[in-house]
Amino acid sequence: MQYEVDIGGRRRQVSVTRAGDRFAVDVDGGTKLVDVARIDAHTLSLIVDGVWPIDVTLAPAAAGGDLTITVGGIPIPVTLNGRRRWGRKEDGGGASGPQRLAAPMPGKVVRVLVAPGDAVRARQPVVVVEAMKMENELRAGRDGAVAEVHVREGMSVEAGALLVVIQ
Amino acid sequence: MHKILIANRGEIAVRVIRACRELGISPVAIYSECDRTALHVRLADEAYPIGPSAPRESYLRADRVIDAVRRSRADAVHPGYGFLAENAEFAAAVGAAGATFIGPSPEAIAAMGSKTAARAAAARAGVPVVPGTADPLPHEMPDAEIAETASRIGYPLLVKAVAGGGGKGMRTVSDPADLSGAIASARSEAGAAFGDAAVYIERRITRPRHIEVQLLGDAHGTVVPFVERECSIQRRHQKVVEETPSVAVAPALRRAITSAAAAVARAVGYTNAGTIEFLLDESGAFYFLEMNTRLQVEHPVTEMVTGLDLVRWQIRIARGERLDVDPERLLTPNGHAIECRIYAEDPDNNFLPSPGRIQHLRVPGGPGIRDDSGATAGLDVPIFYDPMISKLVAWAEDRPLAIARMRRALREYVVAGIRTTVPFFQWLLAQPAFAEGAFHTTYLDELLRSRNGHPFAEPTPELEQLAAVAAAIDAALSPSSSGAAPASDGRNGSATRWRAQARAEGLGGV
Numbered sequence: 001m002q003y004e005v006d007i008g009g010r011r012r013q014v015s016v017t018r019a020g021d022r023f024a025v026d027v028d029g030g031t032k033l034v035d036v037a038r039i040d041a042h043t044l045s046l047i048v049d050g051v052w053p054i055d056v057t058l059a060p061a062a063a064g065g066d067l068t069i070t071v072g073g074i075p076i077p078v079t080l081n082g083r084r085r086w087g088r089k090e091d092g093g094g095a096s097g098p099q100r101l102a103a104p105m106p107g108k109v110v111r112v113l114v115a116p117g118d119a120v121r122a123r124q125p126v127v128v129v130e131a132m133k134m135e136n137e138l139r140a141g142r143d144g145a146v147a148e149v150h151v152r153e154g155m156s157v158e159a160g161a162l163l164v165v166i167q
Numbered sequence: 168m169h170k171i172l173i174a175n176r177g178e179i180a181v182r183v184i185r186a187c188r189e190l191g192i193s194p195v196a197i198y199s200e201c202d203r204t205a206l207h208v209r210l211a212d213e214a215y216p217i218g219p220s221a222p223r224e225s226y227l228r229a230d231r232v233i234d235a236v237r238r239s240r241a242d243a244v245h246p247g248y249g250f251l252a253e254n255a256e257f258a259a260a261v262g263a264a265g266a267t268f269i270g271p272s273p274e275a276i277a278a279m280g281s282k283t284a285a286r287a288a289a290a291r292a293g294v295p296v297v298p299g300t301a302d303p304l305p306h307e308m309p310d311a312e313i314a315e316t317a318s319r320i321g322y323p324l325l326v327k328a329v330a331g332g333g334g335k336g337m338r339t340v341s342d343p344a345d346l347s348g349a350i351a352s353a354r355s356e357a358g359a360a361f362g363d364a365a366v367y368i369e370r371r372i373t374r375p376r377h378i379e380v381q382l383l384g385d386a387h388g389t390v391v392p393f394v395e396r397e398c399s400i401q402r403r404h405q406k407v408v409e410e411t412p413s414v415a416v417a418p419a420l421r422r423a424i425t426s427a428a429a430a431v432a433r434a435v436g437y438t439n440a441g442t443i444e445f446l447l448d449e450s451g452a453f454y455f456l457e458m459n460t461r462l463q464v465e466h467p468v469t470e471m472v473t474g475l476d477l478v479r480w481q482i483r484i485a486r487g488e489r490l491d492v493d494p495e496r497l498l499t500p501n502g503h504a505i506e507c508r509i510y511a512e513d514p515d516n517n518f519l520p521s522p523g524r525i526q527h528l529r530v531p532g533g534p535g536i537r538d539d540s541g542a543t544a545g546l547d548v549p550i551f552y553d554p555m556i557s558k559l560v561a562w563a564e565d566r567p568l569a570i571a572r573m574r575r576a577l578r579e580y581v582v583a584g585i586r587t588t589v590p591f592f593q594w595l596l597a598q599p600a601f602a603e604g605a606f607h608t609t610y611l612d613e614l615l616r617s618r619n620g621h622p623f624a625e626p627t628p629e630l631e632q633l634a635a636v637a638a639a640i641d642a643a644l645s646p647s648s649s650g651a652a653p654a655s656d657g658r659n660g661s662a663t664r665w666r667a668q669a670r671a672e673g674l675g676g677v
Binding site for chain 2: 001003005007008010012014015016023025027028032034036040041042043044046048054055056057058059067068069070071072073074075076078080104105106107110123130131132134135136137138139
C-alpha cells in the first residue's frame with residue numbers, strides 16, 4: 001500500500017508491505033522493519049528495526065485536521081493522502097499572504113482590540129477570548145493591516161471560528 | 168461524621184473522596200452537566216446533578232449545593248479549593264442546613280477573604296505587610312485621585328482584586344499612563360471571576376520570592392505551622408511549580424516566618440487548614456501577602472515531606488479532634504518535594520487552553536511519584552473550568568534527586584488528544600537557574616519572553632519520519648484499505664482484532 005503523508009509542509013511517499021509478522025515500510029529512501037502491537041484503541045507500540053521501542057498515539061486532530069500523532073511526548077499534525085489540514089501552521093502566519101486568525105478554542109469574545117484598516121505589528125494582541133476562566137490574548141502572527149473583523153464583544157465563538165483577517 | 172458532600176469537581180474532589188474512604192466515611196459528589204462522566208462522580212457513593220456546565224449555574228450555586236446536602240443527608244461539606252471554598256455565606260449556609268463546614272468559621276473566612284481586611288489583621292498581629300492602600304479603591308474615585316494615591320505608594324505597583332486569587336483580577340503597572348486601563352480591566356476580570364469588582368493597589372516588590380506557610384488550627388486553640396513552601400515559579404501570577412523546603416529559607420528564617428504565620432492565624436481565631444502567603448525580598452525581609460482560608464492546590468508537597476495527610480486532618484479537626492502532632496516534626500522536612508501543575512494548555516501557542524478529549528493517558532509511577540488527577544482516558548476536558556488536569560509530585564531525599572525524579576516522571580507522562588504543559592516542564596526543569604533555585608516570581612515570565620515563542624516540543628526529523636511510518640501503518644490496517652493481507656497465522660489474527668476494534672472506534676477510516 002502506498003500513502004502520501006504530509007508533516008509540517010513536507011510530503012513523503014510511504015509504502016507499507018507485510019513482511020512475515022512485521023511490516024516493511026519504505027520511507028525517505030530507506031526501509032524500516034516495524035513490529036506493531038496495539039495497546040488500546042488509540043495507541044500502538046512499535047519496535048523499529050528490531051531494537052527501538054516507541055509508543056505512538058493516533059487521534060483525530062483537535063482543530064479540524066486529519067490526525068495528531070503523539071510520539072516521544074510531542075504531538076505531530078499529520079495529513080494522509082494530501083487531505084487538507086488547516087490549523088496552527090496556517091494561522092500562525094507566514095511572511096506573506098493574509099493571516100486568517102481563528103479561535104483556537106471555544107469561548108467568549110471579551111474584547112476586540114482592532115478595527116478594519118488598523119495597522120498591526122507581529123505579536124500585537126488583537127482579540128481577547130475568555131475560555132476556561134482565563135482571558136486569552138490572541139495575537140497577530142505578522143505585521144500588516146486588519147482587513148476583516150468577524151466578531152464583536154460578547155459573542156460566543158466555536159473553535160476554528162474566523163476572528164480577524166490581517167493583510 | 169458518616170457522610171461528606173464534596174462541593175467541588177476535578178482532582179480535588181477525587182483527593183477528598185480518597186481521604187473519606189480511608190476514614191470509612193461515605194463520599195457524596197455533585198456534578199454539572201458536562202461532568203456527568205467525571206472521575207469524582209464515578210468514585211462517589213452518591214452523586215447529585217446541580218445544573219448546567221457554567222460554574223455560575225452549578226458549582227457556584229450555593230442554593231443548589233445546599234439542596235444536595237439536604238437531599239443526601241450529608242453531615243459535613245468539604246469545599247475543596249476555588250468555587251465556594253472561601254465564601255463565608257456558603258460556610259454559614261452549610262451550618263444553617265445542619266451540616267459541618269470542613270474549614271474555618273464564616274467569620275474567619277470573611278476576615279481573611281478580603282485582602283484589605285487581611286492586611287489589617289496581619290499588621291495588628293505585628294507582621295509586616297506590603298505597602299499599599301488600606302481599603303479598596305472606591306468606584307467613584309476620580310482618576311486624578313487614584314493617580315495621586317498610586318504615586319504615593321510608588322511604581323511599579325500591582326492592581327489587585329480584593330476578592331482575588333490565582334492572579335485573576337491582577338495587573339502590574341509600571342507606567343502611570345497605564346494605571347486607569349489596568350484598573351478597568353482588573354475590575355472587569357475580578358467581577359467576572361469573583362462576582363466582586365473591588366480592587367486595591369499595593370507596591371510591587373521587585374524580584375521577590377513567593378514563600379507560603381501551611382497551617383492547621385483545631386477548635387481547642389492549637390495552631391501549628393508547617394515547613395514553608397516555595398511557589399516562585401509563576402506564569403502570569405499563576406503558580407506552576409511548587410516545592411518544599413525552599414532553598415532560600417535557612418532555619419532561622421523558617422522559625423521567624425512560620426511564627427509570624429501562626430501569629431496571624433491565632434489573631435483571627437483560625438481553625439482548620441489555611442495558608443499564609445509571604446513575599447520574601449532579596450534582602451531576606453518578608454511581607455504578609457494574603458491568607459487562603461482553605462486547602463491549597465499545592466498541599467501534596469507538604470504532605471510528602473511531613474508525612475501528614477492534610478485532608479484527613481481537616482476532617483478530624485472538623486469532628487472536634489485535637490491536633491496531637493509534634494510541632495517540631497512539621498517544621499523538619501524529610502527530604503524534598505516538587506509539584507508540577509499539568510494543564511490542558513498548549514505551551515507552543517501562548518499557553519492557550521486546549522480543551523478536548525483525552526484519547527490516551529499514561530500516568531507515571533514508581534518510587535517517590537504521586538499523581539493527583541481527575542483525568543482519565545476517554546474523558547473530555549471541559550472548557551468551563553480551570554484547565555488543570557493533574558498535579559504531578561516528586562519526592563526524594565534531596566532537591567537534586569527530586570528534580571531528577573520529576574524529569575523521569577515527565578518522560579513517562581503521556582497525554583494524547585489534547586495539548587498539555589508536560590513539554591514545558593521538561594524544558595523548565597532542565598534550566599540551570601531552576602537547578603540552582605535562583606528564581607523569583609517574575610523569573611519564568613522573563614525567561615519565556617526571552618525564548619520569543621520558540622517551541623518547547625519540536626519534533627526531530629527522526630520523530631517526524633516515525634510519525635509518517637505510524638500513519639501509514641495505521642492506514643494499512645484500517646478497514647477501508649483493501650491491500651492489507653488477510654489474516655492467517657496467530658499474529659495476523661491479532662491484527663484482525665485490531666482492525667475490528669479500529670472499526671468500532673471509528674478510527675483509521677482514511
